[in-house]
Amino acid sequence: SFQLFPAVMSIEVQKRIKDNATEIRSYFDDLYKWQDEIKQQDSSRGSGAAAPKAKFVPPPRTVAEAPPKKEAKKPAPKPGAKTAEGLARDVTPMPQYYKNWDKFDVDKELEKLDEDEEQAAKQSHHKPLTRDDGDINSKRTSTAQPNQRVNVKLGGRRRSPLDNAHSAKDEANKLFAAGRFREAYEVYTAALSYLERFTPQAQEQQREAFAKDPENASPVEEEGFQLRAVVFCNRAMALLKMEGFHEVVKDCSVALELRPGMAKALFRRGIASAKLKRWKAAERDLSLVVEQDATDTKAAAELRVARGHLEKEKERVRQRAQRLMCDPKRRPAMPLRRLPIKIMGAPDQPPTEQTEKGEHKARSATLELRSEGTSRAPYVPRAVRMQQEAAARRQPAAAKAKAQASTPAPRRVNFYTFEREWTAMKRNPEARLKYLQSIGAELLPGLFRESLTSELLAEMVETLSAARETQLPFAWQVFSALRGANRFGFILGLLSAEERFLVGDLFDAFLMEEVAPEETIEQVRQTYGV
Secondary structure, three states: OOHHHHHHHHHHHHHHHHHHHHHHHHHHHHHHHHHHHHHHHHHHOOOOOOOOOOOOOOOOOOOOOOOOOOOOOOOOOOOOEEOOOEEEEOOOOOHHHHHHHHHHHHHHHHHHHHHHHHHHHHHHOOOOOOOOOOOOOOOEOOOEOOOOEEEEEEOOOOOHHHHHHHHHHHHHHHHHHHOHHHHHHHHHHHHHHHHOOOHHEEEEEEEEHHHHHOOOOOOOOHHHHHHHHHHHHHHHHHHHOOOOOOHHHHHHHHHHHOOOOOOOHHHHHHHHHHHHHOOHHHHHHHHHHHOOOOHHHHHHHHHHHHHHHHHHHHHHHHHHHHHHHHOOOOOOOOOOOOOOOOOOOOOOOOOHHHHOOHHHHHHHHHHOOOOOOOOOOOOOOHHHHHHHHHHOOOOOOOHHHHHHHOOOOOOOOOOOHOOOOOHHHHHHHHHHHHHHHHHHHHHHOOOOOOOHHHHHHHHHHHHHHHHOOOOOHHHHHHHHHHHHHOOOOHHOOOOOOOHHHHHHHHHHHHHOOOOHHHHHHHHHHHHHOO
16 A cells, blocks of 8 residues: 555656646647737738748840839928818927927917907997806807817806796796606796795785885886796696696695786686586686686686586585485484574564473464465475474473483593504494594594504594594594694695595585585695695
8 A cells, every 4th residue: 555655646747747738738839820820910911021022033035124113202291281181281290389388378369369259249239148057257168279278258147036937937848848747847846946035925015015105116026926926837737737736726826826817827726626526616716717718618618517516516415415304313413502483474472481491382383373364374494394393203301401411421531542442443433433422522632642643544534434424513523623633744644645535525525514614624624735
């Protein structure tokens, strides 16, 4: 075994030496081959090694050998002489270039340029140049020689915010015409940034000041206010293309404050209100457009559609009210008050003791009285007749007072108890509604405090929307009270589009049923942003 190991090692070393020699030989073969190829390429191009000389062949014996002709040398081109291509050849040596640069006077060239521009301005009566960037020291590049680029300052007036707003508006109009609505909206917004001081309040103040003292007060800058109204109206059109209907209503409202009766703003706000299913507002705006221009067929068609939907909505409300009034199980959601009814033409009668106590029989007897000289009973409204029937089925006053006394007071619970019980009633909307009523709408803001979430708000909206036919006044109380909860505006922003649609639908029902004054409903609606 000790003799075999050196033999094996010697074989491996020999094999390694052989492999190295083979690789070196292959490398040099490739190198020589590459050199031969390069020499052949150089010889074919005439730029490498000299071509081999042709062998000398003696001329025939009968032909005399002519002496070789010498090629005439071409004269050197003169400085500035044009070549065959029509270009002047520059034969100035490079050191002379540097000497020319040292002799070049920049100030002197600038003075010559200024003199030339002044003479040209005097001859053509040219106005001072103005740049779009608003810089009074506008710049351009001169053509000073030799090949010198010098920035020359030209005088110009500073652009006003109105000029910048006009330029931005024109650019946005081009983007809108090209179908780039998002970019057009951004440029319209940039144009409005130049017109921030032209607000409706500033317009009113300027008009009042000019009306009080026309001689000393500055005139009203109508151009700025009119331009701001136009930009708002144009941005509303871009938003209408992007289906931002709530923002369209806001922009058109601002435009109408600055320029009342603007037909385009009225039309676009009417279209946006129709898309939001606010048929009453859409009918009001579109009717004003048609009154201004009776030939506007598009506005007339949209007005007919809005009126048709408005009639359908009124019919649906009437049918729902009829179902509620004819429901024997219905109980009034608001406390009733007794109304005195007097029959026209009947003699005045002193109130009896039964009438003062509010007995139903005495009031029925009064309603059944016939006027003198007539043979038919007086007309009794249907609502009054239904109240009479409901009063007949109503329990006695003593039992009613006892029932009211036994009604539990509003529950006072903490949020953890509320959340546990509310989650347990997940599949029972009626139980959730009764639970909310037991707590009371006025206690909800204090109950939630910092714990109100978008999921909880969405569940409450669904519960109130399901019971809108019978509990619409209570839904209004809840919506009004929830505004006092902390972080309410942030929670509203987390609602989905479907949930916001339910909120808007409930506000439409509030307006139809007139659960509160219209101004109050619109004010709360703006808080909800629907």
